[in-house]
Amino acid sequence: MSDNPSELARFSEKVVALERDVRQMRARVIQLEKERTEYLQNVSHQLVAPLNAIKWHIENLTEGRLSVDRAKKVLRSVYSQATIAVHLAKNFNLMSNLEGEHALKALKEPLQEVQLFRLLVNLADDFQPLAWDQQIQIGVERQNFETTPPVLAMKPLISQVFSNIIENAVKYSKSNTEIVISGRRESNNTISVEIRNQGIPLAASQIASVFERGFRSEEAKRKYPAGTGFGLYIARRIVEIHEGTISAFNDPPWVVFKVNLSIKGLQGKTRFRA
Numbered sequence: 001m002s003d004n005p006s007e008l009a010r011f012s013e014k015v016v017a018l019e020r021d022v023r024q025m026r027a028r029v030i031q032l033e034k035e036r037t038e039y040l041q042n043v044s045h046q047l048v049a050p051l052n053a054i055k056w057h058i059e060n061l062t063e064g065r066l067s068v069d070r071a072k073k074v075l076r077s078v079y080s081q082a083t084i085a086v087h088l089a090k091n092f093n094l095m096s097n098l099e100g101e102h103a104l105k106a107l108k109e110p111l112q113e114v115q116l117f118r119l120l121v122n123l124a125d126d127f128q129p130l131a132w133d134q135q136i137q138i139g140v141e142r143q144n145f146e147t148t149p150p151v152l153a154m155k156p157l158i159s160q161v162f163s164n165i166i167e168n169a170v171k172y173s174k175s176n177t178e179i180v181i182s183g184r185r186e187s188n189n190t191i192s193v194e195i196r197n198q199g200i201p202l203a204a205s206q207i208a209s210v211f212e213r214g215f216r217s218e219e220a221k222r223k224y225p226a227g228t229g230f231g232l233y234i235a236r237r238i239v240e241i242h243e244g245t246i247s248a249f250n251d252p253p254w255v256v257f258k259v260n261l262s263i264k265g266l267q268g269k270t271r272f273r274a
């Protein structure tokens with residue numbers, strides 16, 4: 001090595017620059033590792049929900065307590081939950097861009113026209129057998145909703161948003177209450193859907209926190225110790241990717257979750273399935 005002072009100075013500058021690059025690369029690796037872990041936790045959260053529902057339905061069926069009519073509905077729900085689980089398992093990449101930087105275009109799923117009324121009627125049917133166990137009735141109001149135009153969305157992802165909200169409504173409702181799903185055209189380009197249930201009221205301080213990753217209220221932990229607090233975070237990320245909004249509020253005695261989605265806002269922004 002040279003003992004020329006200016007060359008030594010250049011050399012130590014290079015070392016400093018290399019050290020900075022290594023630090024940046026290390027930070028990037030840590031960030032990627034965190035995103036990967038969160039992605040796997042998200043996928044696992046969304047897979048566990050339908051699998052648990054299937055397990056629960058099969059327990060009920062094998063106990064033989066159900067009327068033939070109810071047993072048929074339970075079997076339909078098993079089929080549809082299994083379809084959701086298979087779709088998720090086949091399309092792990094569906095959820096990959098929920099974490100970190102994401103662009104709508106990066107998601108593999110094409111946009112399609114989704115009739116939210118039909119989607120929610122089907123989801124209500126899927127969750128009704130779980131709700132029967134606590135004498136909870138799930139209803140979808142037709143008025144104003146049935147005639148709303150379709151929204152452009154990634155159907156399997158939007159379906160997960162509403163599954164997560166309805167699953168919560170079933171879990172956190174008191175027995176002998178109702179879950180009411182309604183929808184309407186909120187403005188020229190917006191459809192809003194509200195899901196209301198009665199159970200654990202949301203304290204003012206919890207209203208923003210419920211969408212944070214890992215948040216669970218003390219009451220929720222007491223009622224269902226096994227939750228992760230990921231469901232509403234996943235719902236919020238999916239809604240944000242769709243450039244919509246999601247919010248929670250109390251309308252005593254109801255707790256309400258509201259989702260606004262754009263009818264045509266995403267047109268031309270990514271692939272489209274006719």
Ligand SMILES: Nc1ncnc2c1ncn2[C@@H]1O[C@H](COP(=O)(O)OP(=O)(O)OP(=O)(O)O)[C@@H](O)[C@H]1O
Nearest residue numbers: 168169172200210216217220227228229230231232
């Ligand atoms: N319908 C509801 N009524 C009252 N509180 C709710 C309702 N839905 C969600 N919450 C509150 O928001 C928290 C976060 O919900 P989220 O779905 O993210 O997680 P979780 O249901 O606790 O866990 P997981 O989804 O893994 O089962 C809940 O723990 C609960 O405190």
Ligand SMILES: [Mg+2]
Nearest residue numbers: 164168231232
């Ligand atoms: Mg949940």
